[in-house]
Amino acid sequence: MTLNIPAIEAQAELHHQYLLGLELMVATREGPEVVGDWMFRLFRRQHEDKFLSSFRKLGLDGLPDAVACAKYHVLSNGVGGVAVEYMEESDTKAWVRFRYPRWMYDGAVICGVPVEASRGFLRGWYGQNGVSLGNPRLGFVCVSEDMTGQFGLCGYFREYDHDLTEDERLVFAPDERPPPFDPAKQPEPPPGEWNAERLAKANRNYAVEYIRNGVRELVNVLGRERALELCHLAARLTGLQHYRHMAEAVGGRDGGPEEAAGFLAAMFAGMGDECRVDPFDDGAVLHQTGLRIVRGLEGAERDTLLSCWIEIWRGAVHSQRMFMDVDCSVSETGLVWRVTGSSR
Helix, strand or coil: CCCCHHHHHHHHHHHHHHHHHHHHHHHHHHCHHHHHHHHHHHHHHHHHHHHHHHHHHCCCCCCCHHHHHHHHHHHHHHHCCCCEEEEEEECCEEEEEECCCCHHHCHHHHHCCCHHHHHHHHHHCHHHHHHHCCCCCEEEEEEECCCCCCCCCEEEEEECCCCCCHHHCEEECCCCCCCCCCHHHCCCCCCCCCCHHHHHHHHHHHHHHHHHHHHHHHHHHHCHHHHHHHHHHHHHHHHHHHHHHHHHHHCCCCCCHHHHHHHHHHHHHCCCCEEEEEEECCEEEEEEECCHHHCCCCHHHHHHHHHHHHHHHHHHHHCCCCCEEEEEEECCCEEEEEEEECCC
């Protein structure tokens, strides 16, 4: 099936916004320490799932570890649409600098996320690179952070001449500055079929993985009941707030149940899911199969994530002018959505 690039891009942005909304909700409802712990767990899971496998795919084997790690962060973030620059001082010291606007704290969100969130993901990922590579001398030095009003997230991977303790794998040196940027020395991904559709899918998958892992790890931090309370509310609000942007991307119309079901089908195509819409007198039924959002998950993890994801689309439909009811049931092959005019 040929996918529609605007729908793929709309799904990428939707999941990005859901992550940002959930970050703010956890920070404001549960506090800085909790969001920091959540970010640590989320990025450690992302690291364990993706780092070494992506490291090899990006053609970084055989390079000095500090250089390879810095290039990894430029290339992997670049695939997800995140601008990062690379500056190499030596085989044992290589810099990365994230440029604004920051993907992780898009727009005014950066004003509401505490520094604990940033330090959580630095510990969860950057401080773990040497461990994953089997190099106990490799650490990360952070020279600038986002929430402190410096010049954005920036630092360098350094290979020391001694093994590092756990506390030494991530340190802070706010008075240091990176060397000059040289555009000619920026790493390039290995040659391959990186056409527009593949890049759009990679960008979507980048954002979707944060939600897949983020919901699971928030359950581990807060417990299932409280995590679902926040995840459901953030999902509903994201759908409500973001509907117009999505509709503009996929040609959706603010109308009745049939138009709402058509909008859902167009958006679900951006996930690679198959959809069929069957209108009836006062509503429409949409049959959705594929469910990329929970691909590879089973049991409670699958049910938890799916319940959160469904709330996004309830919010999107409820954002429209006509009041509508949205019922969603799980079938053997996917989801069945029933959209009707509201009886209330």
